Amino acid sequence: MEEKEFLTKEKYEELKRELEYRKGEKRQEILDRIAFAKSLGDLSENAEYHDAKDEQGKNEARITQLEYILKHSVIVEGGDGDQVELGSKVVLFHRGKEVEKEYQIVGKEEADITLGKIGFDSPLGSVLMGKRKGDLVKVETPRGIVEYELRAIS
Numbered sequence: 001m002e003e004k005e006f007l008t009k010e011k012y013e014e015l016k017r018e019l020e021y022r023k024g025e026k027r028q029e030i031l032d033r034i035a036f037a038k039s040l041g042d043l044s045e046n047a048e049y050h051d052a053k054d055e056q057g058k059n060e061a062r063i064t065q066l067e068y069i070l071k072h073s074v075i076v077e078g079g080d081g082d083q084v085e086l087g088s089k090v091v092l093f094h095r096g097k098e099v100e101k102e103y104q105i106v107g108k109e110e111a112d113i114t115l116g117k118i119g120f121d122s123p124l125g126s127v128l129m130g131k132r133k134g135d136l137v138k139v140e141t142p143r144g145i146v147e148y149e150l151r152a153i154s
Contacts, residue, residue: 090128
């Protein structure tokens with residue numbers, strides 16, 4: 001069964017650019033390295049040749065992955081701010097630490113906690129889905145249960 005890939009418009013465009021780079025410039029760079037390594041002679045003990053071939057395999061695998069993601073992507077833009085859904089930006093108040101943090105709910109390809117982007121299927125993301133401003137959510141973490149108040153949705 002084919003799985004949908006949920007992406008923001010920005011991430012979709014970023015992946016398209018990466019695919020173009022890998023199919024063009026990066027692929028040619030690797031082919032040039034392979035040709036040079038072949039010109040050195042005996043391939044059985046030619047580390048440059050084997051490194052270039054390994055890189056070629058990794059590049060082609062990433063191209064295949066990117067093509068799949070882009071083919072099966074659904075662009076998310078966030079909702080009307082009434083309840084949390086894919087693409088929503090939320091402000092959470094961490095009860096106990098007395099701090100606010102802002103996150104965006106994104107698909108798994110885009111999730112990066114250091115950038116404030118959490119996956120909709122992560123422990124925190126999944127409990128936030130469908131919630132409304134003012135709701136309290138509890139998330140089980142390795143350090144115990146953490147409680148957040150949902151202060152804003154956009």
